[in-house]
Amino acid sequence: MKTIIASMIAAAGLMTAASAMAAEMPELAKKSGCVACHAIDKKLVGPGWMEIAKKYKGDKGAEAKLVTKVAKGGGGVWGAMPMPPNSPKVSDADIKTLVKFILKL
16 A cells, blocks of 8 residues: 555656656747746756746745846845846736746746
């Protein structure tokens, strides 16, 4: 019985990992220049988006915080490299769409 439960837990973990790895960078992110600093699953110049999603999981104010951070820029959360402002070159609607994608990872 313990072996079956352990196998089920392992399978669930693999399915979760596979679904996260299957996430591809949205075209909107490519068009907006996000890929110059971010990847989904690893740190480039900025943090990987899965790491961001993990950090803000359960934070009810995360979407608003991240929309502001992406639009206006800022620093100090992920190291010395600041996030440059993206507004007005990226619309508020597009920023919100990208933040929602990140938080669902």
